[in-house]
Amino acid sequence: MDSKYASYGKEKDQRNKFDIKAKKIKLSVDGNSFKNVKENNQANGSCNNNTVSALNEVSEDVQDVRKSLPVYIVRNRILEEIRKNNTMILIGETGSGKTTQIPQILHEQRLEGNGAIAVTQPRRVAAITLALRVATEMNTEIGSYVGYSVRFEDATSPKTKVIYLTDGMLLREAIIDPLLKKYSIIILDEAHERTVNTDVLFGIVKLAQKERNCKGNKLKVIIMSATMDVDTFRNYYDNCSVVYLEGRTYPVTIYHSKTKQDDYQYSVVCAIFQLHVTTPANHHFLVFLTGQEEIETVMANIKQIAKESPGPPIRVCPLYAGLPPAKQLLVWKSVPEGTRKIVLATNIAEASVTIPHIKCVIDTGLVKERSWCNVTGAERLRIVPCSQAACWQRAGRAGRTAPGSAYRLYTNGDFKARPQHNTPEIIRCPLAATLLMLIATGMEPSTFPLIDAPSPDSVQASLILLKELGAIESENNPKLTVLGKKMTAFPIDPKYSKVILSAPEHGCLDEALSLVAVMSSENVFHTPLHKREEAVKAKQKFVSTLGDHITLLNVFKMFCKAPLKKQWCKENYLNHKNLSYACDIRHQLLAICQKLNMEVSSCGTAFDQLLKCLLSGLFTNCAWTRGGMTTGAGKYATASGAAAALHPASSLHGLRPPPPAVLYTELLHTRRAYLLTVSAIEPHWLHQVAPEYARRCRANR
């Protein structure tokens, strides 16, 4: 009876999983219902770069469009506030135009004086597109009066007065000049996202402002945000003034689920088909899910049910960051008249990208979140309810071009019980890189003003790591060493900069650069659910018995040699974007090495040297087999005593006997604790490469 479902997966249990779901859903397409909780609830969207794409579609004269923006209409009041105050918070909803207009208005009045205006963005694409848009509006070339600065790309010149840049770039500038004297006005946009970089910039800018105001070289600071915890920000900036701007979004009607949903993947498919048969075909759906596998499963379910469901034809589009760009593009491609588009997305669709003509949002209210344990160094990925702010942000995606509706697969009570805002990233991520950067700008980590401080244990753990890497004198006296100073030159994880700086003595800088570049990029292997076997087979030709690091190096080397890179990647199930990014990073790292007069040596195929070099930066990431051979399945214990297994995707997985000692790149807890990207090492290498650490390690074990 179930032969029609058999094509989904080749493994038996997988097929059964699909069968059950599909059957259950078919029976209840019209069974699930929602309660209309609020009518005409204006969703709180975010501000940002979306203004740009929306504006580009308008054929009217650029200046007319500008002048119709809410922010333009109240510009004189805003100017007055900015003139009066050194610090100001500007809350603006989606479509208010604040990010494109405020810098122009300031520049028109020459408020920047001899300095420049910096506008920070959390994302590269946003910084670039905003700058291009504003250059058009100001009728000037990009890179003259208006420019942008992002990693690998600098479109500014000495005469640039308005600079859009990623917050990470402004942070790098702060290492060279902590007072940021180049700028007379700094606008920190998208403050509500609370990325680590923005959080650190809040403090750097606050301190710079204090010091510069004493010296008569004033710095104006404007914090821009969509919804946010205004009181927190206002307290932090000494009760500065707050201006609210109206947005221009359409009303979104919110519906909550009447009862608690036990199985959200099932509820999602129910909701989709319930709405599918009752709404016009040109009402496209945007569905928020948590990850690739889930999206692929739901997509398969929808396609199967659609065959027998009434209603218009359906086109399902997956959207997640790991999807190759060519496949992502399908989301923006128009569908034939009378076809419904259903986009299944992760939270990438929450702020990073905008999909036009979405009338209906279906929200699971969940997000996959990464957190860090500062005792074991393990990172954990788990599915958690998202904040109220994120829920509003998601709902707002239905009201971009016309009124819409949002269906929440959780109850109103559940919604109200959620935290108002997401936990700031700085509370839950490893801090070594951030602390090294702070120390490099001359700040004292213990007194640096942060809106939300990470736990003292978390700071201490990261300082200890920096001490072990030889970057600072001691955890209680966090002064940069000569090595530490060199490490700050590299825009990568301190462990990796240590690897590069150790490479000359192991005679393998050439290989170390490639390996660090790939490890600093994202996963290069693309594994679609339905083509897993082909992907695994393609990977075989790169696999090294020494482990995953040499495997990665093989991939990178062959990528560099391949003449038709895109096609080659597709054939080999590799991610072209991430490999190209690794190439860019390698160029950048090589240039820094050359500035530091490092000799580019190669170890050829003497990979022991490379692995020892890798160990000199990642020596805290060793694990040893435990309990002899009885477990057999590759059970390991890390230096901190955490139990973990080799990840099944590792090339060392399944080796009998398992290597007694391994070096891992990452310890990630999903369903279990796994060691990711692993190489076999000789146990005595640790004593050679990091003798002090090895001794302490032994004492504790």
Place this chain on the structure above:
DNA sequence: GAGCACTGC
């Protein structure tokens, strides 16, 4: 023998 959310320098 299981699966990596999203950014950034």
